[in-house]
Amino acid sequence: MxxxxxxxxxxxxxxxxxxxxxxxxxxxxxxxxxxxxxxxxxxxxxxxxxxxxxxxxxxxxxxxxxxxxxxxxxxxxxxxxxNTTLTLLPGALDLVLDLHRAGMPLQLASSASHETINRVFTRFELYPYFNNMVSGEDFPQSKPNPAIFLRAAELAGMPPQHCLVIEDSANGVTAARAAGMFCIGYRSEHSTGQDLHHAHFVVSELGQLSAAQIQALGVE
CATH class of the missing domain: 1.10.150 (DNA polymerase; domain 1)
Structure with a gap:
């Protein structure tokens, strides 16, 4: 689970x-x-x-x-x-809010710097919904190395097999699987050319996901 x-x-x-x-x-x-x-x-x-x-x-x-x-x-x-037109991707906030309402702890594991994470989370007021934010700048090797995801799991107090990762890059999917986590690949119009076949399954819209569906999943 x-x-x-x-x-x-x-x-x-x-x-x-x-x-x-x-x-x-x-x-x-x-x-x-x-x-x-x-x-x-x-x-x-x-x-x-x-x-x-x-x-x-x-x-x-x-x-x-x-x-x-x-x-x-x-x-x-x-x-x-x-840039005054930047918005969250379609379905992103709805999924975050659905998971939050369901009591699902949320973590961020991004290769972005702390500065960039802060810019995004401040502009879109995401801080209340996430327990921890982990930046790739704190690790000697970035994705596909699984260290960033393992650190996020450690901060969450969860074993890897109870963690689910949502990723849009081939490097991110590889890292999540190497960490022993369930991985959903997100193939949007903004991530063309990325090989996501190692993900457990792939969605083209975040609206295809729900808290109830995610809670029932688990690593094979």
Whole structure:
């Protein structure tokens, strides 16, 4: 039986990916990097730090990783604050409220930084519904490493087999399964090109899910 639900944030609760994409590619241009959309897609679900660690190694960047991360987050922050049309994804708030009313503890496990999580949770007033927020910047390796999900389960006081993860990235699904958790893949229009076949099942709309349905699920 599922006793807690762990949400990813970008691409599940809110579509900040276009803002991240814009910030990254503005930074790539500053650095003189020609990164294809295909290569960029392989980074989805990874932390910004891990992404720049890979880029530094593969492209011989001279800047320190923390400097690269700082600049990208600066560019993202400008885009986020300037954007007045950003909304939660369809069905996201309804599902959060349904689970909350059912007494289901909710956790967040996002590769985003604490700063970005705070921006999103403050703008959309999500703090009252989540018990814990775990950021990928606190781990040396990001998804597909399962550490972030195992930490969320630890904070929730739940064994992995009683945790359910909702993810939209291939790296996130792999991490959830490696953690021994039930995983629902969310294939939306904002996460095209992601291989979610390792999820226990996949939905195309969060409205397909309910608290009653989720509570009855369990790891095979």
């Amino acid at each position: 599922i006793r807690t639900v762990i949400f990813d944030m970008d691409g599940v609760l809110v579509d900040t990916e276009p803002l991240h994409h814009d910030a990254f590619f503005r930074h790539f241009a500053e650095l003189g990097l020609l990164i294809s959309d295909t290569e960029y897609a392989t980074f989805l679900g990874s932390s910004t730090t891990n992404m720049y660690q890979r880029l530094k190694q593969e492209y011989g960047l001279t800047q320190e990783v923390h400097e690269l991360v700082r600049r990208k987050r600066e560019l993202f922050g400008v885009s986020f604050e300037a």
